[in-house]
Amino acid sequence: xxxxxxxxxxxxxxxxxxxxxLPHPLQAADAPGSPAVxxxxxxxxxxxxxxxxxxxxxxxxxxxxxxxxxxGKQITRMRNHINAAAKTVTALDSLKxxxxxxxxxxIGRILPYMxxxxxxxxxxxxxINKNQSRLSDKEYKDYIEANSDMSRELATLVAQFxxxxxxxxxxxxxxxxxxxxxx
Amino acid sequence: xTNHKTFRISxxxxxVAGIVGLSPTLQAANEESVSKLLAxxxxxxYAISVDATTLEAYTRQPTLDWSTHATEINxxxxxxxxxxxxxxxxxxxxxxxxxxxATAIDRIIPYLREIATNxxxxxxxxxxxxMRLKSAEYKDYIEANSDTSQELASLIAHFxxxxxxxxxxxxxxxxxxxxxx
Numbered sequence: 001x002x003x004x005x006x007x008x009x010x011x012x013x014x015x016x017x018x019x020x021x022l023p024h025p026l027q028a029a030d031a032p033g034s035p036a037v038x039x040x041x042x043x044x045x046x047x048x049x050x051x052x053x054x055x056x057x058x059x060x061x062x063x064x065x066x067x068x069x070x071x072g073k074q075i076t077r078m079r080n081h082i083n084a085a086a087k088t089v090t091a092l093d094s095l096k097x098x099x100x101x102x103x104x105x106x107i108g109r110i111l112p113y114m115x116x117x118x119x120x121x122x123x124x125x126x127x128i129n130k131n132q133s134r135l136s137d138k139e140y141k142d143y144i145e146a147n148s149d150m151s152r153e154l155a156t157l158v159a160q161f162x163x164x165x166x167x168x169x170x171x172x173x174x175x176x177x178x179x180x181x182x183x
Numbered sequence: 184x185t186n187h188k189t190f191r192i193s194x195x196x197x198x199v200a201g202i203v204g205l206s207p208t209l210q211a212a213n214e215e216s217v218s219k220l221l222a223x224x225x226x227x228x229y230a231i232s233v234d235a236t237t238l239e240a241y242t243r244q245p246t247l248d249w250s251t252h253a254t255e256i257n258x259x260x261x262x263x264x265x266x267x268x269x270x271x272x273x274x275x276x277x278x279x280x281x282x283x284x285a286t287a288i289d290r291i292i293p294y295l296r297e298i299a300t301n302x303x304x305x306x307x308x309x310x311x312x313x314m315r316l317k318s319a320e321y322k323d324y325i326e327a328n329s330d331t332s333q334e335l336a337s338l339i340a341h342f343x344x345x346x347x348x349x350x351x352x353x354x355x356x357x358x359x360x361x362x363x364x
Contacts, residue, residue, distance in 0.1 A: 171352045
């Protein structure tokens with residue numbers, strides 16, 4: 001049997017730190033879309049897509065008898081991706097006062113998903129650390145399934161906001177080029 | 184030597200009918216069908232601009248026979264006639280169109296009319312002056328057509344693009360439940 005505490009270090013310190021330090025007085029400026037925010041949203045889109053892929057893979061492990069170390073590796077990869085996304089979301093939040101209203105809405109909607117995923121992932125890691133031979137239990141499966149659903153929703157949401165920003169930008173550019181009013 | 188009388192290019196009858204006689208009849212059409220017609224006009228105007236560019240290139244090659252010009256201008260005539268039918272259908276659907284689509288239709292018509300007039304003039308010139316294809320008059324028709332057709336193709340492409348982005352933008356705004364501004 002493998003050593004049970006090999007993944008004992010898998011805790012999400014910087015993930016938790018990233019979400020507890022978020023500034024709160026957030027104002028949406030009536031400015032055009034900030035290119036810096038758009039760039040970060042694009043980054044968040046890629047990262048959330050990676051997290052969704054991680055979570056889907058982890059969920060598929062729940063339907064097999066794979067060793068806990070396989071779960072451990074996959075959840076570590078997912079943790080790293082969540083941590084990277086958390087940095088992006090923190091940067092987004094710090095730029096919120098310079099963002100266009102729709103970008104501020106996007107940031108506001110992304111945050112709770114990230115927070116919930118971080119929480120679920122932390123719980124799943126804690127669970128693996130303490131119950132390496134009980135990975136078919138409902139409690140663990142619930143964390144993994146919730147994460148999988150949540151991560152897919154987040155990936156879709158971020159992708160839609162990025163798409164919205166692109167369409168809005170192109171639409172407004174052509175509106176100017178063709179010299180006609182907004183309606 | 185080519186027999187000057189054996190090749191006669193017919194006039195752009197249906198085009199003239201299509202452009203000059205734009206039917207005022209309003210047909211039931213929604214924004215989607217207008218968008219489809221605009222997409223069709225985009226393809227057709229692109230074909231016209233390719234024809235016109237080819238024809239313009241011919242004017243820089245003095246050794247080409249007039250029948251080569253005639254074949255190309257005949258192709259162009261056919262493409263303009265097809266576009267003329269699309270624009271007539273667009274004009275008929277204008278009352279049902281969105282504001283931006285109506286603007287598009289209004290802006291397309293003068294371009295197509297000008298291309299038709301120029302092409303008709305070039306065909307008449309070609310019919311009467313098969314040995315004078317280097318003359319400034321003929322070159323002017325061809326060059327003007329080339330410029331106008333490229334502008335038209337670009338204009339329609341922009342409108343089609345605009346429609347696609349607008350539709351995507353509106354749909355995502357609904358999905359994301361965002362306010363209009």
